[in-house]
Amino acid sequence: MSPLRHVHPRRASERGAETAVSAAPPVVVEGLCKQYARGGTATPVLRGVDLRVERGECVFLTGPSGSGKSTLLAILGCILTPDAGVVRILGENLGLLDAHRRTLLRRQRIGFVFQRFQLLRGLTALHNVAVPLQLCGVPPATALVRAMRLLEQVGLRERAHALPSQLSAGQCQRVALARALAVEPELILADEPTANLDEYHGLEAMRLLRELAAARGRTLVVVTHDVRILPFADRVFRLEHGRLQPGEARLVDAGGTRGV
Amino acid sequence: MLALWSIALRTLVAERGKFITALVGVVFSVVLVNVQGGLFLGLLRKASLLVDCGGADIWVGHRGMFNVDLAADIPRRWVYRVRSVPGVAVAQPYLLGHSTMTLPDGGFESVLVIGCERSTLLGNAWMMREGRAADVVRTDGIIVDAWEAVKLGDPQVGSLREIGRRRARVVGTSDGILGFLITPYVFTTLDRASEFLHKPSDVCSYVLVQLEPGADAHQVCHEIRRRLPKADAWPREVYGRMCVEYWIRRTGLGISFGCSTLLGLLVGMVIVAQTLYASVLDRIQEFGTLKAMGADHGQLYRMLLAQAVFMAALGSAVGVILVALIVGAFSTPVAPIVTPAWLVGASTVLVVVVCVLSSLLPFWRVRRVDPLLVLQS
Ligand SMILES: Nc1ncnc2c1ncn2[C@@H]1O[C@H](COP(=O)(O)OP(=O)(O)OP(=O)(O)O)[C@@H](O)[C@H]1O
Ligand SMILES: [Mg+2]
Numbered sequence: 001m002s003p004l005r006h007v008h009p010r011r012a013s014e015r016g017a018e019t020a021v022s023a024a025p026p027v028v029v030e031g032l033c034k035q036y037a038r039g040g041t042a043t044p045v046l047r048g049v050d051l052r053v054e055r056g057e058c059v060f061l062t063g064p065s066g067s068g069k070s071t072l073l074a075i076l077g078c079i080l081t082p083d084a085g086v087v088r089i090l091g092e093n094l095g096l097l098d099a100h101r102r103t104l105l106r107r108q109r110i111g112f113v114f115q116r117f118q119l120l121r122g123l124t125a126l127h128n129v130a131v132p133l134q135l136c137g138v139p140p141a142t143a144l145v146r147a148m149r150l151l152e153q154v155g156l157r158e159r160a161h162a163l164p165s166q167l168s169a170g171q172c173q174r175v176a177l178a179r180a181l182a183v184e185p186e187l188i189l190a191d192e193p194t195a196n197l198d199e200y201h202g203l204e205a206m207r208l209l210r211e212l213a214a215a216r217g218r219t220l221v222v223v224t225h226d227v228r229i230l231p232f233a234d235r236v237f238r239l240e241h242g243r244l245q246p247g248e249a250r251l252v253d254a255g256g257t258r259g260v
Numbered sequence: 261m262l263a264l265w266s267i268a269l270r271t272l273v274a275e276r277g278k279f280i281t282a283l284v285g286v287v288f289s290v291v292l293v294n295v296q297g298g299l300f301l302g303l304l305r306k307a308s309l310l311v312d313c314g315g316a317d318i319w320v321g322h323r324g325m326f327n328v329d330l331a332a333d334i335p336r337r338w339v340y341r342v343r344s345v346p347g348v349a350v351a352q353p354y355l356l357g358h359s360t361m362t363l364p365d366g367g368f369e370s371v372l373v374i375g376c377e378r379s380t381l382l383g384n385a386w387m388m389r390e391g392r393a394a395d396v397v398r399t400d401g402i403i404v405d406a407w408e409a410v411k412l413g414d415p416q417v418g419s420l421r422e423i424g425r426r427r428a429r430v431v432g433t434s435d436g437i438l439g440f441l442i443t444p445y446v447f448t449t450l451d452r453a454s455e456f457l458h459k460p461s462d463v464c465s466y467v468l469v470q471l472e473p474g475a476d477a478h479q480v481c482h483e484i485r486r487r488l489p490k491a492d493a494w495p496r497e498v499y500g501r502m503c504v505e506y507w508i509r510r511t512g513l514g515i516s517f518g519c520s521t522l523l524g525l526l527v528g529m530v531i532v533a534q535t536l537y538a539s540v541l542d543r544i545q546e547f548g549t550l551k552a553m554g555a556d557h558g559q560l561y562r563m564l565l566a567q568a569v570f571m572a573a574l575g576s577a578v579g580v581i582l583v584a585l586i587v588g589a590f591s592t593p594v595a596p597i598v599t600p601a602w603l604v605g606a607s608t609v610l611v612v613v614v615c616v617l618s619s620l621l622p623f624w625r626v627r628r629v630d631p632l633l634v635l636q637s
Binding site: 070073074077079080100103104105106107108110112114116118120121122123127131132134135140163179191 | 264266267270271272273274275543545546548549550551552553554555556559631632634635636
């Protein structure tokens with residue numbers, strides 16, 4: 001990865017769009033295995049996962065609780081390292097990156113949306129959105145201008161100076177979406193983004209996420225239990241017994257995201 | 261870098277309760293260090309006050325002289341030998357000695373009688389509250405310090421006392437001429453001091469020297485020592501420092517003050533560390549989130565550091581203001597709190613260092629935060 005990237009995330013991603021990096025699919029997983037060592041015994045969670053996500057695609061991962069969806073997402077997001085198999089994220093072979101490079105990759109080119117929003121309590125919506133930019137070294141003033149534009153996009157301009165405690169769950173998740181998009185990441189990973197929201201706000205958040213991701217050809221991987229949002233997916237996979245199987249793909253074609 | 265500071269400070273200030281607790285810790289530290297240090301310096305200043313303010317450029321005494329309040333007798337005729345040294349403008353005998361003052365209520369108090377030569381009054385009392393210093397030449401005249409009123413039975417101008425079974429009359433009170441010892445100073449003339457102390461009239465304790473303009477104090481001292489092999493002669497600053505060092509060595513004062521100052525710093529450090537640590541424990545999820553978003557340890561440490569430095573700076577500022585108020589309200593000649601700029605500066609630097617060190621503890625916890633945490637339900 002170019003050392004220039006950490007200066008201007010926006011330019012980095014735009015440039016990334018034309019270079020060879022983007023020619024490769026953003027997510028390529030082959031024979032991925034992961035186990036947790038607990039109390040001396042190793043529990044395998046992922047036993048040979050294969051996954052390929054094309055640029056601009058929106059892929060959903062479902063599966064029973066404890067099947068390893070979050071684990072897989074953490075690996076895609078360079079938070080966890082695989083035990084075996086090849087994982088290529090945005091053209092980078094994770095097995096060949098040291099911890100620092102993985103951190104940079106995550107910081108500059110991957111956006112996260114969490115189930116419980118995970119906003120920083122002490123910061124206003126605006127400052128929360130600015131955090132990833134500031135981690136990338138964008139000066140505060142510039143970061144705030146860009147954060148405000150993002151809040152506008154998620155319809156929260158008026159609530160920019162509210163603290164998370166003063167926002168509803170739906171609003172919090174919109175702030176979190178804006179934050180995930182702040183550095184204009186090429187890959188967005190969402191773990192149960194609608195689980196803490198009611199039906200209306202869940203659909204609303206998902207629609208927004210899909211819309212904002214599609215606008216710039218970003219790739220989206222969403223872990224969810226929420227069948228209501230499955231129509232937003234291009235493809236759905238089901239994680240079971242440590243492997244990925246194609247899941248309710250029919251639903252997708254029927255629901256159709258293009259019309260949203 | 262700057263970017264992270266703004267995040268760090270905003271999250272810090274957002275938790276008002278914790279923030280104020282830590283601030284109180286820092287302020288406490290700053291105040292303690294300055295007041296302790298100031299009291300220490302004040303006490304040391306008392307040790308050399310007579311030398312510093314007595315008006316002499318050079319102090320000549322018995323060989324091996326080490327402390328102004330504890331002087332050995334020397335022949336008064338040394339005065340003439342000293343006067344003959346080139347560069348000496350004035351040389352006068354000066355007598356110091358312990359005696360007992362009888363109080364009106366029949367009690368008594370040990371005093372340090374100081375006699376100065378009546379023609380020049382070199383080494384006489386200087387800061388006066390009542391009366392004039394020159395009045396000391398009047399019949400039976402003595403000057404005592406107003407701050408010693410309790411010990412000396414509330415002496416007023418005109419009141420009578422007895423020292424060494426001789427009559428003494430208070431002709432004036434000085435304002436804050438107090439020595440390191442608890443024994444009050446009693447200023448009088450040389451001859452009367454000899455009587456109070458029952459000393460022969462041909463001895464004194466020191467020869468006080470004032471130099472001619474342009475004369476080199478060290479050179480003159482050297483010449484005096486050469487001409488009077490049994491004498492020691494020191495410039496004012498040197499002898500003052502000797503007096504201070506004597507008490508530091510003899511009493512272990514430095515150690516006790518040093519310890520309590522260190523304790524103050526330690527308390528501040530513990531409070532800051534504990535506050536930062538508690539607020540980190542409280543926000544483990546948030547640190548996990550930051551890590552998940554790609555914050556590295558360097559960035560997270562800089563954020564903690566920013567918080568610590570900010571608390572140190574703000575705490576120091578408040579602390580210094582408080583110290584100024586305390587000095588204004590509580591510093592007296594009895595317990596002077598001397599806070600020179602270097603003390604305030606050094607204590608601030610020390611507190612900042614302490615705060616920086618104390619940010620290591622929360623960082624040690626943050627290092628172990630697993631970003632995976634935020635992905636698990
Ligand atoms: N740090 C860990 N140490 C040991 N075991 C773990 C750890 N994290 C997860 N596991 C185990 O690995 C398995 C997969 O966990 P994971 O969180 O990936 O599942 P999930 O599919 O996301 O479940 P859910 O739908 O409940 O979020 C679970 O059995 C879990 O108990
Ligand atoms: Mg999960």
